[in-house]
Amino acid sequence: MRRRRSLGCATVLAVCCGCAPAADGDEGRAPGAPTGVTAAAGSATSVHVMWNAVRAGSPVAAYEVLLDGAKVRDVPGSAHMVDVVRLAPATTYVFTVRARDADGRLGPRSAGVRATTPAAVAGDRSAPTRPGPLTGRVVGTTAVQLSWSAADDDRGVLSYDVLQGGARIHTVGGGQTATVVTGLRPGTRYSFTVRARDAADNLSPVSTTLRLATPAGTGATRDTAPTGFRAGTHLADGAYHIDLSWVPPRVDGVVTEYEILLDGRPATSLVWGGSPPSGRASHSFYAGREAGVAHRVRLRARLPDGTWGALSQERTVITGGGR
Known part of the structure; x- marks a missing residue:
């Protein structure tokens, strides 16, 4: 090489x-x-x-x-x-x-x-098979040990992704079928799956789901809710938009995804493709064309361990009513 x-x-x-x-x-x-x-x-x-x-x-x-x-x-x-x-x-x-x-x-x-890096494989569209059943155990209050059976691929498995709640939180090489995942939260329930990847970035179906719960720790748990949450509205091109701003939760990791709840139900997801704001973040989304409509809004962050954090304070906004 x-x-x-x-x-x-x-x-x-x-x-x-x-x-x-x-x-x-x-x-x-x-x-x-x-x-x-x-x-x-x-x-x-x-x-x-x-x-x-x-x-x-x-x-x-x-x-x-x-x-x-x-x-x-x-x-x-x-x-x-x-x-x-x-x-x-x-x-x-x-x-x-x-x-x-x-x-x-x-x-x-x-x-x-x-x-x-392996050689590029032209025209490889065949995904690896599903990894075998996922098993594991809790190790202390902030880690778990996972293992699975190898997947098969006509060109070879290059790596395995470990997912929690659908979010990738760890990756190991294709010759490895066990790992320890650290940086978890005490007293938290987790749902892990594993998927295989080949050199052409073809992804296998995910493995069976393994559910584990870390025991409660002795220290205080950090608040995982966004803080300083504000909400208002503005009118643009004949339609109203809800304007949000907040301070990301102080957690051990980078928060790149949020779920926004409108009137008690999930309304939209926000994912930063690049580096997320280090300070106050903001986002606006469509709320309709009718003035005088009241909405309740709040949001939560997907934490680096793949779980959802606590919900922010709830704010009520009225289209056309400002903040």
Whole structure:
């Protein structure tokens, strides 16, 4: 395999979980090197990179993901996995990760890990078979251990996605049929499934569903509801729109999806394709052409562990009535 060092077309998409608190006496020190770094091809043109959260005296503001020694992009400090996409097929890459704290101090790079993208397969439209029955057990209050039987594919299974409630929260290589999922919440019920992926990004049907509940922890649970929720209306092109704004919940991970409830029922979903706002977020949606109609509205976030968080406060708006 050849080594490709050009970075002109590589981009990174950030997803999901977990930042550890600082240890006493670490104030003033740069972050340590991330540990547990893994890299596995997700398709012929993408690699999935994961690492453990770093302890630091000052909160970790970002992680720098480096490809063949050059930084690709900053990832929020609350994230610990990314998909590096738009890579070349049949190419070996070396990935490293380093942390930057809130004071701008850069920690050392992690150990390098290699990943090789498979050759592109023209015209491969055959999806892998469904992975075998999913089994598992709870490990402590914030992790579960999962295992399944291998799927089959005419060109070979490249990776497995672990989903919770339909949202991908973890990925492992195609030769792996067991994993430990961390960063879960104590006292929470989960529904896990697994699906297989081949080099052409064909996806198998999902496995059987495994339901597990983590035991309650001893510490206080963070509030998972959006805060500072506001709602109003505006008129545009003869139709009324409901305007929302809120502060995302402070959770261990990146929130990219919200469900909006109108008059007690789900009305629409909001998904950020890129980096979500780091501060106050906002969104508007269609509410009809009739003035003087009252609506009750609230929203909730899909958390990095795949579960839905608590609902925000409920607000009542009247079309044509402003805030």
